[in-house]
Amino acid sequence: MRLSGQCFWGVSPRNTRGSRPILCQIKACPYVGAVYSGFDARHNAAMLAPPVPEIRIPLSSLRRQAARVDGPLVDQLGRPLRDLRISVTDRCNFRCTYCMPKDKFGREHAFLSRDRLLSFEDIRRLARVFHGLGVRKIRLTGGEPLLRRDLDRLVAMLAEIPALELTLTTNGALLARYAAALKAAGLHRVTVSLDALDDARFRRMNDVDFPVADVLAGIEAAERAGFTSIKVNMVVKRGFNEADILPMARHFRGTAHVLRFIEYMDVGCSNGWRMDEVLTAREVLARIGSEFPLQPIDRDYPSEVAERWRYADGGGEIGVIASVTQAFCHDCSRLRLSPEGKLYSCLFANVGHDLGGMLRTGADDAHLADWVSGVWRDRADRYSELRGSAQLGQQKVEMSYIGG
Ligand SMILES: C[S@@+](CC[C@H](N)C(=O)[O-])C[C@H]1O[C@@H](n2cnc3c(N)ncnc32)[C@H](O)[C@@H]1O
Numbered sequence: 001m002r003l004s005g006q007c008f009w010g011v012s013p014r015n016t017r018g019s020r021p022i023l024c025q026i027k028a029c030p031y032v033g034a035v036y037s038g039f040d041a042r043h044n045a046a047m048l049a050p051p052v053p054e055i056r057i058p059l060s061s062l063r064r065q066a067a068r069v070d071g072p073l074v075d076q077l078g079r080p081l082r083d084l085r086i087s088v089t090d091r092c093n094f095r096c097t098y099c100m101p102k103d104k105f106g107r108e109h110a111f112l113s114r115d116r117l118l119s120f121e122d123i124r125r126l127a128r129v130f131h132g133l134g135v136r137k138i139r140l141t142g143g144e145p146l147l148r149r150d151l152d153r154l155v156a157m158l159a160e161i162p163a164l165e166l167t168l169t170t171n172g173a174l175l176a177r178y179a180a181a182l183k184a185a186g187l188h189r190v191t192v193s194l195d196a197l198d199d200a201r202f203r204r205m206n207d208v209d210f211p212v213a214d215v216l217a218g219i220e221a222a223e224r225a226g227f228t229s230i231k232v233n234m235v236v237k238r239g240f241n242e243a244d245i246l247p248m249a250r251h252f253r254g255t256a257h258v259l260r261f262i263e264y265m266d267v268g269c270s271n272g273w274r275m276d277e278v279l280t281a282r283e284v285l286a287r288i289g290s291e292f293p294l295q296p297i298d299r300d301y302p303s304e305v306a307e308r309w310r311y312a313d314g315g316g317e318i319g320v321i322a323s324v325t326q327a328f329c330h331d332c333s334r335l336r337l338s339p340e341g342k343l344y345s346c347l348f349a350n351v352g353h354d355l356g357g358m359l360r361t362g363a364d365d366a367h368l369a370d371w372v373s374g375v376w377r378d379r380a381d382r383y384s385e386l387r388g389s390a391q392l393g394q395q396k397v398e399m400s401y402i403g404g
């Protein structure tokens, strides 16, 4: 870790050569006793607060903090940082009723202007910083990521980072047009969201009258481009598209693609979510299992969100994402970056940390890494496990802004 100067209280780092962070010991500084490495945001913010005469912190507590910083990067619940989702736009060409209902995302909706979006160069720089902190998988998302012009150029820039899995989640509407370019640019995997096979139901779900055939053509184009084992995500909303569960299972059975059923979630504040519209993962498994016997299989890695099942007759694999009925917060290793650079430590968070603002004020990479580490270390989010608790904030960030 590189130390980059003094705090505004005039604290000179005592050891500017080593790689270890130091402890701020100036008694006038309100952040005294905390681990200080470079221009820590909280440290500088302390400048705005009135000085306190003296704070005594037991040495044992300081040692604990220092040990925490020297050890692996884990949050308050011991979870490592592994995944980053980057939302490249808050705009979308669909108006899925569970995500961007038309009455909330109509013509008058204020989307981010282009000049507020992180540039591709900024995203690449941040991706490298995150990679240095342990991130091994980046998912590009949105809004609809394929609406961001020249997305394949961003993919090529990120593909240069070694030992990083690069994936994309798309509604598939523009996939036929861009699949080959994305593959050539170095994208590793694609996830396509598809909520129904029945054309009329699909058009009702996307609410812009988009035909299902064009998404299926996008999946075929992705296959031709060389993407293997495409994941297909279906959000199941009781009373809306549950009749498509079995047709979807039949359609993708026997292919290399993995169909995953997602419980309808209470993300954001726009979709008017109700528990009675959640068709649970158990119900999905029961319906499919009644026609095709299923066997459980192990998760690929601990923080994988999908529970995996295979058809007993060898017809392939499906997954269920039980985000509502079986919260998986305990293994969550994800951060999310919004299109203009707000960092969210939980899908259900109500505030983002302004990483884009840090970039714009000229912070160097070491400072950015320090700051992100601080956000991760402070993280204690486990919204899904606390769902229903009265203390939870009501102003949650929208899925179309932060990505899935
Ligand atoms: C927000 S979208 C962004 C990427 C792209 N537009 C797409 O639809 O794939 C990412 C994923 O979130 C899912 N999603 C959106 N709102 C949801 C909700 N309320 N509950 C569960 N999943 C949701 C979508 O189905 C999609 O698979």
Ligand code: SF4
Residues within 6 Å of the ligand: 092, 093, 094, 095, 096, 099, 100, 142, 143, 144, 171, 193, 399, 400
């Ligand atoms: S789920 Fe994806 S495609 Fe549907 S409205 Fe949200 S961002 Fe758009």
